[in-house]
Amino acid sequence: MQETEEKVVDANQVIRSHMMWSMGAGLIPVPVADIFAVSAIQLDMVRQLCKIYEVDYKETELKAVVSSLAGSIVAKAGARVLKFIPGVGAMIGGMTLAILSGGSTYALGEVFKKHFETGGTFLDFDPARLRKMYDEMFEKGKKYAREIRVKEVQEAEELIQTESSITEIEKEQSSNASEDVVGKLKDLGRLKEEGLLTDEEFAKLKKRLIED
Template sequence: MDLRTLQAEKLIREHMVVAMGAGLVPIPFADWATTLAVQLNLVRKLAGLYGVPFLSGVAKGLIASLVGATSVRGAVTLIKLLPGVGWVMGGLTASVVAAATTYAVGKVFQKHFEAGGTLQNFDVQAARKVYESAFREGQTLAEADQRPALDPYERLRKLHELHQAGVLSAEEYEKLKQQILSQL
């Protein structure tokens, strides 16, 4: 494995961990927006690593098309709407789905950029097979990493990372932080 591939793998894993925290956001549908922001940042960094021009609007559309096939996300968000246990069950499942989709998005774009591709010649249909395989792999990795994500202190740390990365505003960060602290 060359240095650039190792750097790409590291970027994917780092963003996967941040996305896992994003999946724990207790506000229904906010986890999607936060995860998309994490995935967009990942594609931006991968594009930079491979010297590919980054176009935010194009990348956002490609990610949405690719991830949109994962209908699990909608079900997970609906689970979060259930009173009481909904957030706990939905949040745990959403964190795995957020991490797995982020891993899959990263792997798809890594492979595409390594082959000399750009955002302009990205073929969503052709990428689906790679995405589905990488999603399953990411799901396995995320499930193995899920235990630490349940710890409130770990959730606070990940929430802080999201805020530092600019994914959450100061107001969103404080609100979510207070929700986690109230559970201690």
């Protein structure tokens, strides 16, 4: 029982990490290159799931099964077309494909995890039978990916706001420091005028204030 739970935990970690990597690959600004990157990430994920559940596989079988389930989702995404449009089109296309890639990877991982948990192998893996589960997990994965993207955007905005606040504080501190130096120079000037400081002493103190 404990071994099974450990496998589930390990599998979930593998799925999540590869989902995140797929989303990052979906943001690659070069059309086609992003598709190859996502496919490679998904294949690596399934290999790791096979290792966790001790399932033997052949590379040709692995690629065929993965392609039959997930290949068409990302490859046919309309976001690829948008990426050819400079500026906003490329940005929107990348964001859309990132969500689709993340959702597809999540769905693929969940399908293989469930199949392997029940003792399944590549010999009895039926893409047609598991298509419904994949589609359901794909919708769930897209929602999950959107939530991740929203959180990332919020964190980025908070970071920008924090950096902006720090800059304002530094400007204010710099302004206050400048005003403080000016005030002290005026004080030195008055002391010199009153004969309490010699020209040499005034020059030394003035230099020290400016340098500090």
